[in-house]
Amino acid sequence: MADAAHDATASSPGTDAAASRSGTRKAKPALRVEGLVKRYGERVAVRGVSFEAAPGELVALIGPNGAGKTTMLSILAGIQPPDAGSVSRQPREIGWVPQQPAVYSKLSVAENLRLFARLEKVPDADATVAQMLAQTGLEERAGDEVGRLSGGNQQRVNIAVGLLAAPPVLLLDEPSSSLDPRQRERLWQFISALAAGGTTVVYSTHNVQEAERYADRVLVLADGELLFSGSPAALAAAVGGDAAGPQDFESAFVRFLHEHGH
Amino acid sequence: MRWLLLKDLQILRRSPLLVALLVIYPVVLALLIGSALSSSPGQPTLAIYNGVPKQDRTFDVAGSSVNADEFLPELSRAVDVIDADSREDALRMVRDGEAMAAVILPPDIADRLASGRSQPTVEVAYNTEDPVKQQAIESQLKARLSDANRALSRKYEETTVRYIEMLRDGGSISILGNDVSILGLKTSQRLIEGVMATLPRDSPSYTALAQVDRFARLAIQNLGLSTEVLRSVGEPIAVRQTLIGGRRTPLDRYAIAVALTVSLMFLTVLLASGLLALEREEHAFSRLVRGLVSRLGLLVAKSGLAALCGAVVTLLLLTALDLFWVDLDAGRAPWWLPALALGALAFAALGVAIGTLAREVRSASLLAFTLSLPVAFLALVPSSAVSGWAYDVIRVVCAIFPFKATLTALDVAVNDAPGSFATPLLHLAALAVGYVVVARLALRRFA
Ligand SMILES: Nc1ncnc2c1ncn2[C@@H]1O[C@H](COP(=O)(O)OP(=O)(O)OP(=O)(O)O)[C@@H](O)[C@H]1O
Numbered sequence A: 001m002a003d004a005a006h007d008a009t010a011s012s013p014g015t016d017a018a019a020s021r022s023g024t025r026k027a028k029p030a031l032r033v034e035g036l037v038k039r040y041g042e043r044v045a046v047r048g049v050s051f052e053a054a055p056g057e058l059v060a061l062i063g064p065n066g067a068g069k070t071t072m073l074s075i076l077a078g079i080q081p082p083d084a085g086s087v088s089r090q091p092r093e094i095g096w097v098p099q100q101p102a103v104y105s106k107l108s109v110a111e112n113l114r115l116f117a118r119l120e121k122v123p124d125a126d127a128t129v130a131q132m133l134a135q136t137g138l139e140e141r142a143g144d145e146v147g148r149l150s151g152g153n154q155q156r157v158n159i160a161v162g163l164l165a166a167p168p169v170l171l172l173d174e175p176s177s178s179l180d181p182r183q184r185e186r187l188w189q190f191i192s193a194l195a196a197g198g199t200t201v202v203y204s205t206h207n208v209q210e211a212e213r214y215a216d217r218v219l220v221l222a223d224g225e226l227l228f229s230g231s232p233a234a235l236a237a238a239v240g241g242d243a244a245g246p247q248d249f250e251s252a253f254v255r256f257l258h259e260h261g262h
Numbered sequence B: 001m002r003w004l005l006l007k008d009l010q011i012l013r014r015s016p017l018l019v020a021l022l023v024i025y026p027v028v029l030a031l032l033i034g035s036a037l038s039s040s041p042g043q044p045t046l047a048i049y050n051g052v053p054k055q056d057r058t059f060d061v062a063g064s065s066v067n068a069d070e071f072l073p074e075l076s077r078a079v080d081v082i083d084a085d086s087r088e089d090a091l092r093m094v095r096d097g098e099a100m101a102a103v104i105l106p107p108d109i110a111d112r113l114a115s116g117r118s119q120p121t122v123e124v125a126y127n128t129e130d131p132v133k134q135q136a137i138e139s140q141l142k143a144r145l146s147d148a149n150r151a152l153s154r155k156y157e158e159t160t161v162r163y164i165e166m167l168r169d170g171g172s173i174s175i176l177g178n179d180v181s182i183l184g185l186k187t188s189q190r191l192i193e194g195v196m197a198t199l200p201r202d203s204p205s206y207t208a209l210a211q212v213d214r215f216a217r218l219a220i221q222n223l224g225l226s227t228e229v230l231r232s233v234g235e236p237i238a239v240r241q242t243l244i245g246g247r248r249t250p251l252d253r254y255a256i257a258v259a260l261t262v263s264l265m266f267l268t269v270l271l272a273s274g275l276l277a278l279e280r281e282e283h284a285f286s287r288l289v290r291g292l293v294s295r296l297g298l299l300v301a302k303s304g305l306a307a308l309c310g311a312v313v314t315l316l317l318l319t320a321l322d323l324f325w326v327d328l329d330a331g332r333a334p335w336w337l338p339a340l341a342l343g344a345l346a347f348a349a350l351g352v353a354i355g356t357l358a359r360e361v362r363s364a365s366l367l368a369f370t371l372s373l374p375v376a377f378l379a380l381v382p383s384s385a386v387s388g389w390a391y392d393v394i395r396v397v398c399a400i401f402p403f404k405a406t407l408t409a410l411d412v413a414v415n416d417a418p419g420s421f422a423t424p425l426l427h428l429a430a431l432a433v434g435y436v437v438v439a440r441l442a443l444r445r446f447a
């Protein structure tokens, strides 16, 4: 199955789309993952997952609860080691945005950014912090304690921390799950702009429509197994749906999982 | 690493309520425990019925006067004494629980003591409801009665010795108000010697007097010896007291060491476990261990900071105690630091090990409490309070946790208690390393 997934990656239209967008066909992949396995005792959370992502590609990771999305992202982020397999980049070249804001609620926005900039050994910490504050629109809240911010703004700080070291690859675990529709819209604009700037973005989500709208490629994970890797349109086609609307894509996805015994 | 420590201090500074609680609670707890330990439990009450009429309480024992009340002040230092009106009254008090025990002195005690021929009997009754207090009062009474017995027998012995010396050396004695002068053996012997010198050697009187003279010399020699013998009979066995094992400093000084250890323990363990759990509660742990800080570095930073805070606060507490409460030996101050430092490090290492078990600060604190408190109390259990194997178990538990070793080190450092200073310090160092290793192994399991 791992090999099949890998093959699907090679011929993926999503890769081509991203590659053509960034203007280089057959570019060197920004991230290559091979044969990733993670076991928790008897339970296998990730079963030999392989895929590649091109520079500037937007990759959505979807799948039911307990599919292994968080586990896989955290292995890519270098938080836990895999039992088998390899990741082409060092953790320090990869930005990490966990599902819950991983910042100190007693510190202000600026203090959090400055702390992580220093820990990341960013050359000019203060300049980077100022730049991140501007980029994420948090300048006005710079002096506020993070614990007093709204969920949306906390998520922005969370993302800003992940971007401090200007990583070529950014991982986000369910970044939109706690946001209202407007905040969500702004989040995807921000992330799309990052990808347009050449950052490879891999994110997990339970919102299938989001994956359809904001992904060059969709990875379907179920029970630790990579079932599909391709463009959203290709996924709809794979299950015979006509992809006429968002509702249809979601039902196509559920049907797809059902056909694969999930 | 420096930034991480500064961050922790900044967070602590912004949580004044938490810090106040973290500092005040252990200190108050420590002071409570300390004062509870240093003040004796409520004194047991003793009812006394003295059947001897007031005017007869001072009486002659073999020629020297004895006051029946003179042993009571000694007794009332250890127990509360109440007077009973009669033997029945005293017994009723014990039955009703008003008194833990009653002592009844019979009316004829003075006569019997004065006559010195028949032994008087003191009646004692106990209430057995509170075995601890009963034991306390029983041992007090036994001690006082044996004191009284010893004092009386010394009086008898002194009088006897005086008589014997008078027999030997001569002197005057008052009998029924008249002074009677006694010649004494020595003078008699000298008189005989004088008479013998005037007699011819072959005179029959000389031979007879020579026999009396020999007897007198022998008697003088042996009577001198018999006073020695009598003195040693008065106290046949001398007691030399040695305290072995256990507590060797006075209770209130020991209480200071206990109070310091308790506050050092709570402050440091709570802080260390909380600081580590905070990283997980804020979900920052996974960010940090992605190459920003090593797991071991994180543990060292957290336990170092907690140990520093714990040692500093406890040092301040110690200084305050010295200034306002008890006069400590300031010359021992150089010993305070290593004891506090190593104790704090061991507690901090235990704290981070506890912190690895919890995902939130609150559960970490709860764990730290539920684990530390029983260990502290186990360490205070005296060996006599439990059976042999149970005490062995307690000793093992105490050796695994830093409380006992810190207590020993602080007792030596602050009170100059006898015993090795290096042993508990080495023990603490080993525990600190051990717990950091345990914590590091536990950290492998979570992200
Ligand atoms: N630390 C862990 N110890 C044991 N089992 C774990 C651990 N982390 C995850 N698992 C198991 O691995 C499997 C995958 O979990 P994971 O969190 O990666 O799923 P997910 O796809 O992110 O789910 P969700 O969509 O609900 O977030 C689950 O069965 C989970 O129970």
Ligand SMILES: [Mg+2]
Pocket (backbone or CB within 6 Å): A069, A070, A071, A173
């Ligand atoms: Mg998840």
